[in-house]
Amino acid sequence: MSEDTTTVSDKSGKREFDVVVFGATGFVGELTARYLATHAPVGTKIALAGRSEAKLVALRERIGGAATDWPVIVADADSPASLDAMVSRTRVVCTTVGPYLKYGEALVVAAATAGTDYVDLTGEVPFVRFSIDKAHDLAAGSGARIVHSCGFDSIPSDLTVWALYRKIAADRAGELTDTTFVLQSFRGGVSGGTIDSVRVIADQAKDSQVRRLMLNPQALSSGPGDPPRSEMRSEPSDLNIVSARKVDPSLSGTLAPFFMASHNTRIVRRSNALLEGGYGANFHYGETMNVGDIPVVSAVTAGLVGVGTGAFLGAMSFGPTRRLLDRVLPAPGEGPNQKTRDKGHFTAEAFTTSTTGRRYRARFRGHGDPGYKATAVMLGESALALALDRDRLPDHHGVLTPAVAMGDVLTERLNHAGFSIGAVAL
Known part of the structure; x- marks a missing residue:
């Protein structure tokens, strides 16, 4: 039983908390809670939530500082009643409890029903599709x-x-x-939570219907109901190997596939769909990774990356090889030490040519391990944007994307948090 009694929100939208961090005792959950403890404005009402009251209290003591007086809430992904009670108390629920296909469905429906804003870290296309089908109309209405x-x-x-x-x-x-x-540079590890999501997706992909969904480049671009039918060739391949100069004349070498393209591209295309095609009638989007600018070397490396990405996904679907990989890959809840997290960094750029013929580049640069330290900052600032900047957010509701839900507000917050985000004409 939680040490705090539930306070039910009233119809005017007043809530006991601004943000509840659900899954706070997990690795990334704790990093997110620590970030909020040191960076949330004074007076922000935050609570920690999870299955074990004892672990939550111990976490609160470890964090100290502003977190000392944060309430704890006992809630379990397998107990819809506890999730309903939790989301009724807060403006925003910030969840790191994944894989979301296993643990997230009840929470997203609970939040949508209660009119509670929600942020997560999912990289699972089937889960976002579930959310659209089951929660978009609920959220739009609430x-x-x-x-x-x-x-x-x-x-x-x-x-x-x-x-x-x-x-x-x-x-x-x-x-x-x-x-x-183009992911230009990257230093950091892949989180145990991400690997666990790959395990779940590999299992799900054995179903032909799920496999078709994951191969559909517009899998997330529609509202509730069946996703739009779309030929794979209608968008760049997620395993694309391309000449860098075809992307922009300032680049050289060969670009390799980016291992998270199969999820990220669907999110960006959903942003365009939610904006009613605002990016453009001829907008097409793909993701790549820089593996060097020496032509022959980068071409060979890009080919190896493409083969390796496909082989890894295949190995995760095959029992014997998966068991071998499980021995060396990080498990859920595991992560690098602080020194390693602090040394991480990434630089990403996006290139386009407008319909008037002008070339543009956007750059997003961050410090800290991308999958851990930087992710905790991005998730924490997303939660704060929804909780504290509501009067400045776009008037969109339902199952959204970061850009559509928070756009300029989140960009401003992340720039203030030490990231560098901006676009220029070339």
Whole structure:
């Protein structure tokens, strides 16, 4: 039993808390809670939630400082009643409890029903599709913003394209056309939670219907109901190997596939769909990764990355190889030490040519391990944007994306938090 009694929100929308961090005792959950303890404005009402009251109290003591007086809430992903009680108390629920296909369905429906804003870290296309089908209309009716993928997946992707869109509009330079995201540099590890999500997706993909969904480039671009039928060739391949100069004349070498393209691209395309095609009638979007600018070396490396990405996903679907990989891959709740997290960094750029022929580049640069430290900042600032900047947010409700839900507000927050996000004409 929680040490705090539930206070039910009234019909005017007043809530006991601004943000509840659900899954706070997990690795990224704790990083997010620590970030909020040191960066949330004084007076922000935050609570920690999870299955174990004892662990939550111990976490609160470890964090100390502003967290000392934070209430704890006992809630379990397998107990819908506890989730209903939790979301009724807060403006925003910030959840790190994944894989979301296993643990997230009841929470997203509870938040949408209660009119509670929601942020998560999912990189799971089938889960976002579930959310659209089951929660979009509920959230639109209750006034909730359900915002998925608020970490390294997929904020850098979504906000670089948003920055291009805003800059081109400000310059009155027409619309976006073919747009390519390039992960230029990266230092950090893949989180145990992400690996666990890959395990769940690999299991789900054995179902032919789920497999078709995951291969559909517009899988998330529609409202509730069946996703729009779309040929794979209608958008760049998620395993695209391309000449860098075809992306932009300033680049050289060969670009490799980016391992999270299969999720990030769907989020960006959903942003465009929610904006009613605002990015442009000829907008197409793909993601790549820089593996060097020496032509022969980068071409070979890009090919190996493409083969390796496909082989890894295949290995995760095959029992014997998966058991071998499980011995060396990080488990859920595991992560690097603080020194390693602090040394991490990433730089991502997105390139496009507008319909007037002008070239543009957006850049998103961050310090800290992308999957851990930087993700905790992005998730924490997303939660604060929804909780504290409500009067400045776009008037969109339902199952949204970071760009559509928070756009300029989140960009401003992240720039103030030490990231660098902006777009320029070339």
